Amino acid sequence: MSLRLACIADDYTGASDLANTLSRNGLRTVQTIGIPADGLALPEIDAIVVAFKIRSVPAREAAAAALAAAEYCTARGAGHVMYKICSTFDSTDAGNIGPVTEALAARAGGLCVPVCPAFPETGRTVYQGHLFVGAVPLAESPLKDHPLNPMRDSNLVRVLARQSSRPVGLVPFDTVERGATAISAALDAALGEGRGACIVDAIAERHLLALGEAALRRPVSTGASGLGLGLARAIAGGAAPAAAPDFPAPEGPAAIIAGSCSAATLDQIAAVRGRIPICHLDADSLLAGDMSAALDWAGELLDSGPVLLASSATPEAVAALKSAHGAEVGARIEAALATLAAGLADRGVRRLIVAGGETSGAIVDRLGIPAFEIGAEIAPGVPLLRSIEPEPRLFALKSGNFGGRDFFPRALAAMGVAPTPGAD
Numbered sequence: 001m002s003l004r005l006a007c008i009a010d011d012y013t014g015a016s017d018l019a020n021t022l023s024r025n026g027l028r029t030v031q032t033i034g035i036p037a038d039g040l041a042l043p044e045i046d047a048i049v050v051a052f053k054i055r056s057v058p059a060r061e062a063a064a065a066a067l068a069a070a071e072y073c074t075a076r077g078a079g080h081v082m083y084k085i086c087s088t089f090d091s092t093d094a095g096n097i098g099p100v101t102e103a104l105a106a107r108a109g110g111l112c113v114p115v116c117p118a119f120p121e122t123g124r125t126v127y128q129g130h131l132f133v134g135a136v137p138l139a140e141s142p143l144k145d146h147p148l149n150p151m152r153d154s155n156l157v158r159v160l161a162r163q164s165s166r167p168v169g170l171v172p173f174d175t176v177e178r179g180a181t182a183i184s185a186a187l188d189a190a191l192g193e194g195r196g197a198c199i200v201d202a203i204a205e206r207h208l209l210a211l212g213e214a215a216l217r218r219p220v221s222t223g224a225s226g227l228g229l230g231l232a233r234a235i236a237g238g239a240a241p242a243a244a245p246d247f248p249a250p251e252g253p254a255a256i257i258a259g260s261c262s263a264a265t266l267d268q269i270a271a272v273r274g275r276i277p278i279c280h281l282d283a284d285s286l287l288a289g290d291m292s293a294a295l296d297w298a299g300e301l302l303d304s305g306p307v308l309l310a311s312s313a314t315p316e317a318v319a320a321l322k323s324a325h326g327a328e329v330g331a332r333i334e335a336a337l338a339t340l341a342a343g344l345a346d347r348g349v350r351r352l353i354v355a356g357g358e359t360s361g362a363i364v365d366r367l368g369i370p371a372f373e374i375g376a377e378i379a380p381g382v383p384l385l386r387s388i389e390p391e392p393r394l395f396a397l398k399s400g401n402f403g404g405r406d407f408f409p410r411a412l413a414a415m416g417v418a419p420t421p422g423a424d
């Protein structure tokens with residue numbers, strides 16, 4: 001199979017989540033960081049996931065990046081472009097899901113784009129246009145306190161309309177239940193009414209399969225890993241997926257950096273207390289970008305086993321820091337964590353787990369990694385990754401909200417590292 005599917009991801013953890021889903025559903029997939037440079041040796045692939053860090057940048061910049069990637073991929077044969085967004089629809093009213101979707105649709109000649117962030121495997125479902133995270137509506141989930149894009153409205157038709165220049169519609173559950181042809185007809189009817197996009201309901205895998213089939217009949221779709229599952233199955237046509245490649249563990253120590261302040265990450269950090277040495281990074285050093293003390297601390301311990309360094313804080317502490325230092329604290333902390341990652345790499349770390357999407361973006365950029373191969377799944381939405389250049393290193397880029405309590409030990413085990421007993 002040659003390149004069939006182009007995916008453009010708005011962050012790096014989201015990209016690896018999608019690449020994991022595509023691989024597990026029969027498509028040979030690679031994740032690149034931005035548009036691949038000429039000469040980058042990519043394996044034979046059916047799908048490419050071009051990862052950008054454009055979730056929280058100005059909309060015009062996000063649209064320009066997505067359009068350039070769509071151009072690159074369609075020139076290489078991809079017949080469908082999927083814009084990968086977060087399964088919790090992370091964005092602001094000035095955000096990028098609407099503008100990027102509209103830009104990709106305009107490039108493709110105009111259509112009503114199906115938009116669906118459902119990912120039932122991780123508890124994200126969409127019913128009557130409302131997004132649920134597990135058992136609660138989005139606006140009652142921990143996402144209401146996200147440091148960058150607090151999600152305070154669960155009605156995605158409303159959320160997307162506020163970011164769009166054209167009206168937004170809904171393909172409701174009863175239509176989705178009737179299958180791909182009914183979804184296609186609803187999207188065509190919505191286009192006739194002048195709608196540029198429709199939120200599509202989906203709560204179970206059968207809805208994703210129907211959605212994938214309907215989406216593939218058009219040039220553009222927007223959504224999360226559930227949409228990717230549907231597209232992959234529609235393209236692979238039931239072909240059995242190849243077994244995930246085995247990545248031999250590289251020489252060198254392992255470390256974990258957490259910049260996510262999500263409830264799941266806070267819980268995962270608490271779960272390894274007393275099992276993995278933890279450095280809670282202080283706000284002053286983070287804001288000053290001074291990671292020297294943390295690197296000295298890690299340097300003493302790395303030869304004995306993995307260490308965890310975290311800026312992660314409770315919603316109250318995040319709110320206090322933002323009110324004292326302004327909204328840009330997030331970007332300053334990301335920069336400090338990237339400095340930390342570079343320092344750890346200088347100290348030999350070749351296996352790195354990162355918690356947090358924006359945090360992963362900053363770190364992967366600082367390390368200069370151009371692309372990843374996709375390995376075995378560690379947890380739903382999080383695969384083991386191996387960098388293609390500068391030399392093979394292992395990574396796990398964890399979306400803040402993903403993974404069970406035991407995520408860090410599982411990721412370390414997948415990298416061939418057993419956690420050692422240690423004290424904070």
Ligand SMILES: Nc1ncnc2c1ncn2[C@@H]1O[C@H](COP(=O)(O)OP(=O)(O)O)[C@@H](O)[C@H]1O
Nearest residue numbers: 147260262311313330333334356357358359400
């Ligand atoms: N202690 C802190 N106070 C305020 N913001 C923080 C703190 N620690 C990390 N951040 C910022 O919070 C944001 C977390 O986003 P991200 O890395 O995408 O995690 P998630 O995957 O949970 O969304 C980043 O911008 C990060 O720099």
Ligand SMILES: O=C(O)[C@@H](O)C(=O)COP(=O)(O)O
Nearest residue numbers: 013014017086087357399400
């Ligand atoms: O779709 C998802 O939920 C993830 O793939 C994703 O995009 C997560 O973003 P972060 O929580 O910012 O890592």
